[in-house]
Amino acid sequence: MATGRSHRPATRSRGIPEATVARLPLYLRALTALSERSVPTVSSEELAAAAGVNSAKLRKDFSYLGSYGTRGVGYDVEYLVYQISRELGLTQDWPVVIVGIGNLGAALANYGGFASRGFRVAALLDADAALAGRLVAGLPVRHIDELEAIVVDNQVSIGVIATPAGAAQEVTDRLVNAGVTSILNFAPTVLSVPDGVDVRKVDLSIELQILAFHEQRKAGEGRQEPDGDVPAVMPA
Amino acid sequence: MATGRSHRPATRSRGIPEATVARLPLYLRALTALSERSVPTVSSEELAAAAGVNSAKLRKDFSYLGSYGTRGVGYDVEYLVYQISRELGLTQDWPVVIVGIGNLGAALANYGGFASRGFRVAALLDADAALAGRLVAGLPVRHIDELEAIVVDNQVSIGVIATPAGAAQEVTDRLVNAGVTSILNFAPTVLSVPDGVDVRKVDLSIELQILAFHEQRKAGEGRQEPDGDVPAVMPA
DNA sequence: ATGTCTTTGTGAACGCGTGCACAAAGATGG
DNA sequence: CCATCTTTGTGCACGCGTTCACAAAGACAT
Structure with missing residues (x-):
């Protein structure tokens, strides 16, 4: 039985990090919104805020695609929309x-x-x-x-x-x-x-179970969890 | 000197790694299925296969919860179901x-x-x-x-x-x-x-856009992408 | 009891992702 | 043209997560 391997063994030299790929759609959405408001350029700081990420991370992400920004100015919105779309393969059907x-x-x-x-x-x-x-x-x-x-x-x-x-x-x-x-x-x-x-x-x-975990931790912040609390079921 | 001081192992304390928390529901689902088939015990190898992860990873994940396995035998299914449920906070409403x-x-x-x-x-x-x-x-x-x-x-x-x-x-x-x-x-x-x-x-x-990215890469495996392909829009 | 066999639990190494901090690049103003 | 200012692009260090590999632990047979 071939278990589905979702991750490739190693990233190619030309490969874009998986974490970056996962964020590109996020940037694209923020850029599209700017584009609809006819905003011509945007700084990494502004765009990062709109996408909800760190600006250094955003710049590093873009650096994998190439040097598409202009120092002292920022990024051209339309140009970046196109570049990210192309990278993600969204220019095709x-x-x-x-x-x-x-x-x-x-x-x-x-x-x-x-x-x-x-x-x-x-x-x-x-x-x-x-x-x-x-x-x-x-x-x-x-x-x-x-x-x-x-x-x-x-x-x-x-x-x-x-x-x-x-x-x-x-x-x-x-x-x-x-x-x-x-x-x-x-x-x-x-x-x-x-x-x-x-x-x-x-x-x-x-997703809900992960939320529940953190919720439980928040609820039990101060008090100590009774660690000796063991159920009736014990290992054989 | 690259190797810094080992400040805190972060193992025995209350900190379960986020990546582990995200996998616990996966284990829980596989264990529940085993429980319904009345399987008494399961090895890390079997359970890992059912959950679609590496067995070493699974054992390390469980090690953050405590030592709930028996060497030479495996894990007691019912007991583990309870422990994970409790850890995730699923024993409450x-x-x-x-x-x-x-x-x-x-x-x-x-x-x-x-x-x-x-x-x-x-x-x-x-x-x-x-x-x-x-x-x-x-x-x-x-x-x-x-x-x-x-x-x-x-x-x-x-x-x-x-x-x-x-x-x-x-x-x-x-x-x-x-x-x-x-x-x-x-x-x-x-x-x-x-x-x-x-x-x-x-x-x-x-999620779809991430799939499209990989799909595009698969499609263009052999041939070289024309990198000089630039749209009419250029940075100001 | 003793030896063998199975499987866990974990130390250690490695690789990836993140964030800092800064030099380089370019715009802008005088 | 030069000085200054803004913002990018990235080298570097650090921490987290993954994987390997193996000693320790226990089951089981004799």
Whole structure:
């Protein structure tokens, strides 16, 4: 069983650090807002504040892309928008399929952030035949049987999984088999994928549990946790 | 002299590394599955495979919680479930409010992973008066005007924001003002919060853009990117 | 009891990411 | 043209997280 390795062994010499890649969309969003207000240039300090990061970090991030700023002035907003878009691959069209059109799938289909960034929803798929043909976000839901044909015909390389946990692995296998090489997984499952396929997961439950941990710590700030508190269950 | 003084090992004290905290829910999920299959014990190797991580990492993670394993045997599943649950604060009840009952908010309200982990949806809130009273996931949607009263009455400390971007900051301010100290933000905005308030954000668009970056790299593996490709827009 | 075998727990090394602090670059004004 | 001022780009050091590799611990058989 090939466990899905989401991280490459080592960054190439020409590679942009993963942490930087993860922040580029953040910068892009802030820059887009500036662009809409017709702001011509922005300093690293201002942009960093808008994106919620440290200015030194932002400058270092940009330094991986090249020297796009002007000392004493700042960065040209339009130019930077283009450079980051190009680096992220957003200047091209990315057809996407969404599998599992429940509440979450419908929310994703309706999400405006997709189309505005070069992502085009090629199809909505669901296993429930009763849903077939119903319009969601202006698109007809199609039956999961059509998955392979749709992926091939539209050259879909990105799949979004919004199915129940039990169906996620099978859907993944079918997507990968049909040619999908990037998967965004909303199902609470660890997916196995062959090498060369990227998986990112978004897990609502995990995020909440992390918040709960910090919340608990905040609540128990002063008092000491009774460490000897052991449950009835003991190791055999 | 590169090697400085070892100020504090930071091991035995109360500090669990953030990276470890983020993985505990993952382990917990795998352990729960084992528990339901009545598996009594599990080795670090097996559990790591189920959680999709390295076994050495898992053992080190557990070492921050204490020595809960038995050498030569592995970990007692039930005992470990309890210890992780306690560490994450899941043995207590966490009332949660969800603000913004669109498709996404409805999806969150219906998500089973909430209730099963000690999270209880105290209320669903929306600014649209037309939604008020409608049942979503068995709960009536209530108007945003009731936010403060609901937070106070139910001692809500965790808020989930599923509103449009434009409303997110205002909702955040009101939540924080009413006593919420942890926020899970699904709106594509950088939130400003006072010290002591934790914010975690989940951003669909950003995840997709990161995938697009890697996808683009995969597509252009062999050929060289024309680096001199510059748009018409140039810095002033 | 003793030896063997399995698996944990962890010391140590390494690599990545972050932030400081400053020199270099360029704008701007006299 | 020169001085000054602003802001970038980056060398460097530090700390966190990951991984390796192995000694210690215990189970189990004889």
